[in-house]
Amino acid sequence: MPLTVEASSLSLNDVHRFLKLDKLSNASFTDFLSLEPLSEFEQQDLLRIGNDFERYLSAGKISEGLVKFLTIAPLMRLAGFYDVPIRLTMVDSIAIAVEDEDTNIKGQMDILAVNSAQAKTPPVFWVLVIETKNSAIDVSEGLPQLLTYAFKSLEQQTSVWGLMTNGLRYQFVHLIQDKPPTYQLMSLLNLNESESSKLLLQVFKAICQLLNI
Template sequence: MTLTVEASSLSLNDVHRFLKLEELSTASFTEFLNLEPLTEFEQQDLLRIRNDFRRYLRLSKISEGLVKFLTLAPLMRLAGFYDVPIRLTMEDSIPIAVDDEDRRITGRMDILAINSPKSDIAPPFWVVVIETKNSAIDVGEGLPQLLTYAFKSLNQQTSVWGLVTNGLRYQFVYLTHDQQPTYQLMPLLNLNESPDVIELLQVLKAICKLPNFQ
């Protein structure tokens, strides 16, 4: 009998054990990405996004849906994720089977960005997995879900970028699958910190420009 487990109920230790996923030491963004300077327009737009979020945060905690609306949507548009051939989907049901365990892990993904190939003979597309939480929840609580969803995408490519955010803090993760599936946490970025918010958009732009993940 197969046991069905919700990804939202998993701990980080569960993810390591069920998926045979190993954590490597924290990495820097520049090991994997080319971070380009932002234009004056991009910096001004970034300040508007930050100020809008601050204004709502002063009133009360911000719901998961509003986090997407206030920060992720404008950030992803500014970074180029709305452009062809990238396709965004939301809340896709993604059953995940772990072959060497008598269980099936299921969940519902928040945002999936896919760089679709232009033809059947095009290079493999890349996938970016994004998990959101409300502003009162620490981003670390979304890490098990994010890793589970991103792990599924390793069936289609050798590496995957993931992001978990509560609107204020942004935790990027880089997953690879060679002999052993591994992941590395990137430096935590804060929307309220001036150096961090610049780097946040630089990272999103750099991921968006990747032709495919090797």
């Protein structure tokens, strides 16, 4: 009987070994995305999101659930992820059979955005996979889980975006189906630094618009 392991228990070395996934040098957002200027309304709304988060953070550690509520949900709405044909799901289960090893990986991703326009004829296009942590945890600790969940989408598409966040800091990852599959980390972004937060929203919007390209 195959050994079943939880994605949350995997180290980065485990992920590289099990999934035969290679890390390339860090990349720039503009290598893959077309970033558009933000409107005055978007900048003001972004500032409110940052201020709300800072107010809660000043009072102490923010739980993973509250991180989603205070930052991810409003950022995704502002970026267009609530619009048709994108559909958001939370705590979706995944299962991966590891090639050449008698092992299955299982886990539950936090947030998944898919293009549901072709939902009646699967597979659908995975737009963005998000792994959240509480505000006291470094975002990099979510990388093994995020890579595992995002890797699942490469069974049906050539690339996918992932995001790790603790509410304050955000790191996007771009995975590509190749031989072997690869991933690249993007620059770390901060919600409460003006220029960095603007870039964060620009990236959210650009990823959201990928399905229209």
